[in-house]
Amino acid sequence: xxxxxxxxxxxxxxxxxxxxxxxxxxxxxxxxxxxxxxxxxxxxxxxxxxxxxxxxxxxxxxxxxxxxxxxxxxxxxxxxxxxxxxxxxxxxxxxxxxxxxxxxxxxxxxxxxxxxxxxxxxxxxxxxxxxxxxxxxxxxxxxxxxxxxxxxxxxxxxxxxxxxxxxxxxxxxxxxxxxxxxxxxxxxxxxxxxxxxxxxxxx
Amino acid sequence: xxxxxxxxxxxxxxxxxxxxxxxxxxxxxxxxxxxxxxxxxxxxxxxxxxxxxxxxxxxxxxxxxxxxxxxxxxxxxxxxxxxxxxxxxxxxxxxxxxxxxxxxxxxxxxxxxxxxxxxxxxxxxxxxxxxxxxxxxxxxxxxxxxxxxxxxxxxxxxxxxx
Numbered sequence: 001x002x003x004x005x006x007x008x009x010x011x012x013x014x015x016x017x018x019x020x021x022x023x024x025x026x027x028x029x030x031x032x033x034x035x036x037x038x039x040x041x042x043x044x045x046x047x048x049x050x051x052x053x054x055x056x057x058x059x060x061x062x063x064x065x066x067x068x069x070x071x072x073x074x075x076x077x078x079x080x081x082x083x084x085x086x087x088x089x090x091x092x093x094x095x096x097x098x099x100x101x102x103x104x105x106x107x108x109x110x111x112x113x114x115x116x117x118x119x120x121x122x123x124x125x126x127x128x129x130x131x132x133x134x135x136x137x138x139x140x141x142x143x144x145x146x147x148x149x150x151x152x153x154x155x156x157x158x159x160x161x162x163x164x165x166x167x168x169x170x171x172x173x174x175x176x177x178x179x180x181x182x183x184x185x186x187x188x189x190x191x192x193x194x195x196x197x198x199x200x201x202x203x
Numbered sequence: 204x205x206x207x208x209x210x211x212x213x214x215x216x217x218x219x220x221x222x223x224x225x226x227x228x229x230x231x232x233x234x235x236x237x238x239x240x241x242x243x244x245x246x247x248x249x250x251x252x253x254x255x256x257x258x259x260x261x262x263x264x265x266x267x268x269x270x271x272x273x274x275x276x277x278x279x280x281x282x283x284x285x286x287x288x289x290x291x292x293x294x295x296x297x298x299x300x301x302x303x304x305x306x307x308x309x310x311x312x313x314x315x316x317x318x319x320x321x322x323x324x325x326x327x328x329x330x331x332x333x334x335x336x337x338x339x340x341x342x343x344x345x346x347x348x349x350x351x352x353x354x355x356x357x358x359x360x361x362x363x364x365x
Contacts (some may be wrong), residue, residue: 003310032293033320061318092325098249099325109245109345165326166351 006063010145011071013062020177030168039169042090047084048162050077051155052181055188073132082127085120112164119157127151148194155185238278240340240363247343250296252332255287255303261318262301267355268330269315272308280312287333287361288316291324297331298319323351332358340365344361 024045030038057074060066065073093100103113123139129136129147138146159178162169189195212348272284289303298304306316321328328351339362346358 029322032291033324034296037296096250096325099246102246102249107245109247112326166323166328167326 009063013053016052016177016180018114020169020173021045021049023173024168027168027170033168034095036091037095038093038168043084043087043091044162045169047081047088048158048177048181050081050084051158052177052184053077054081054151055185061188064158078127078130081123085123089120102167107152110164112161115157115164116161119161122150122153122157126154144192145194148189148192150191152185153180209227209296213311237276238273238361240275241342241359241361242346243343244345246333247345248333249331249345250289250298251287251331251335251343252289252300252303255289255300255305255336257285258304258305258316261288261304261316262292263319264317265354266292267315267322268318268332268358269313269355270358270360272312272314272334272360272362275361276362280308280310281339281362282308282310282312284308284312284314284334284339284360284362285336286314287335288318288330290318290330291320291323292321293325294319297324320354321348321351321356328356329355330356332360334360334362337365339363 015098021042024042033041054074056062057065057070057077060070062070075196089100099108099113102108103117106114106117129143129150133143136143140148159182162174162178237297268288268290272281272286273279274281285305285307287303287305289297291294291297292302302317304318306314308314319329328348330346330348332346334342342360342362344358344360346356348356
């Protein structure tokens with residue numbers, strides 16, 4: 001019974017990741033894009049998929065990856081997330097440098113670019129904070145509040161970025177994945193009680 | 204969840220804008236100012252290639268880019284003006300030379316150039332146009348298609364002397 005539950009949960013998460021990717025793989029837009037642009041787009045989709053796992057790993061909800069093991073995988077997934085975004089932005093840069101310059105300088109005509117760039121910087125900041133946790137000498141609760149706040153910016157920015165784009169992602173599977181990411185993040189935030197306990201501890 | 208937040212944001216922005224417009228409309232009297240020049244759009248010059256040749260058609264065609272070119276002030280149509288057009292289409296990326304072409308306006312200041320179907324790129328189905336001949340100030344436009352299934356797109360220029 002436990003094994004069945006585990007299989008169901010993991011099956012569900014694999015589907016949550018695989019369905020949007022598979023749907024995007026059938027996009028007619030792919031035919032008119034060169035491999036670098038296609039890779040850049042899929043790196044973005046993979047990043048959104050990884051974003052679904054991050055809060056669940058942080059709290060230890062995934063069966064077989066509870067507590068400390070979950071945290072360790074959370075770190076590796078965070079690294080993969082940074083790598084995916086680097087591939088995403090580099091690929092777009094190679095495809096059309098002026099569009100990426102516009103996005104990075106917040107002068108793009110498309111509002112979703114700004115959301116994406118905000119999410120990118122928040123992601124890099126969250127990753128740096130994680131990498132330098134021993135060096136930054138913050139109190140554990142303060143560190144967690146900072147890291148989680150940045151993660152919330154990453155999630156909101158990424159979801160707004162993805163939803164406003166007309167790209168290779170299929171609309172329904174994109175909205176579904178975005179909803180799951182928001183739900184997983186909200187659930188983790190509530191259960192970790194980052195805000196309330198953090199505020200009390202600082203008094 | 205975010206969609207709802209965004210709607211509220213949009214609503215707030217829209218009502219704020221309406222308020223400002225209404226308030227300023229009360230104070231500023233209506234003026235017969237004539238036709239004002241078209242400003243360059245954000246991102247309009249992205250992947251611009253100076254000197255793209257005048258062509259009968261860009262690639263295989265099937266999609267129509269059209270518009271008008273007029274003079275600021277009196278709005279008189281400008282004939283023989285060169286307009287460069289490019290986009291991400293079914294036949295190439297914006298940066299590709301073969302995605303670019305130029306055409307001239309007729310005696311009514313109207314231009315019309317057939318090109319391959321524009322497809323969404325960088326998140327939006329959009330085209331690029333440039334007036335860059337020097338007699339008037341350079342203007343770059345970046346019109347967005349209402350639907351990526353559209354098979355035509357319009358952009359209008361009002362130019363001011365350089």
